[in-house]
Amino acid sequence: MRNLFKPAYRSKDPEVRLKAVEQTDNQNLLAELAMTDNSPRVRKAAVVKVHDQELLVKIALDGCEIDARVAAVERIESQEKLAAIIKARRNYELMGACFARITNRDILNKIANDPEYNRSARRIAIENFADESYLDDVRQSPRSGSEPKSPREIAALMKKYGGEKLARTLGKFKGSRNAILALGQITKCGGEPAVIAVEYLAATLSYSNPDIVRCVEEQLSSIDHPALIARLISLMEKPELHDRIKAVLKKIDHPDARQVFEKEDE
Secondary structure (H helix, E strand, O other), rough: OHHHOOOHHHOOOOOHHHHHHHHHHHHHHHHHHHHHHOOOOHHHHHHOOOHHHHHHHHHHHOOOOOOHHHHHOOOOOOOHHHHHHHHHOOOOHHHHHHHHOOOOOOHHHHHOOOOOOHHHHHHHHHHHHHHHHHHHHOOOOOOOOOOOOHHHHHHHHHHHHOHHHHHHHHHOOOOHHHHHHHHHHHHHHOHHHHHHHHHHHHHHHHOHHHHHHHHHHHHOOOOOHHHHHHHHHHHHHOOHHHHHHHHOOOOOHHHHHHOOEEEHOO
């Protein structure tokens, strides 16, 4: 009898809980489910609906599973809050997700010189801060309001710093639309830098921000070089990327991309 009055989000059936997430905007309830639910689908569905920044910090700090904690980090706007998470928790994956969104050199400098941060965090901050002029050239903040780099600017940066280094540095800023557009331009330049750019773009397909994912899909769907398509196909081995990459390949008008679906139909 008690089960008749049990809230849907307390159901033993994850599909019922998932539907409950879709039907609520209660921030505290969504945060609770993101932190404690035993279903990855429910956790992810819940965290992407959390807009309260303090609740996102709470999920990042105290969630029961790393997937929801990282997804929460990807939605936190304050770089100061991200730095505080790095100080409070030593999980390497969580720390990496935070650093991927910290582009403020003052904050990086503070982390690098504050002994209260663990040694790994300080080392990463030093590496990210290492060459100010280089970071100034390639860094594009997702909220800076600046225009993305033009193809001519990207070509000049590749010549100045080397294509591989440029691609790897841009790849650090997963939350930046401008960085993604720049990586898309690098894919058109060919060679190892283009392969690296494809790898970073593909990895960002698992990002929790749908606008960023759509931007990545647009960049990847425009590749037409067989070597880049082959690399993209090889990344389908990662379970979290398989369906996302498959959707991108459907948009690529190239026989190598179509071959993936022909093999599945056999």
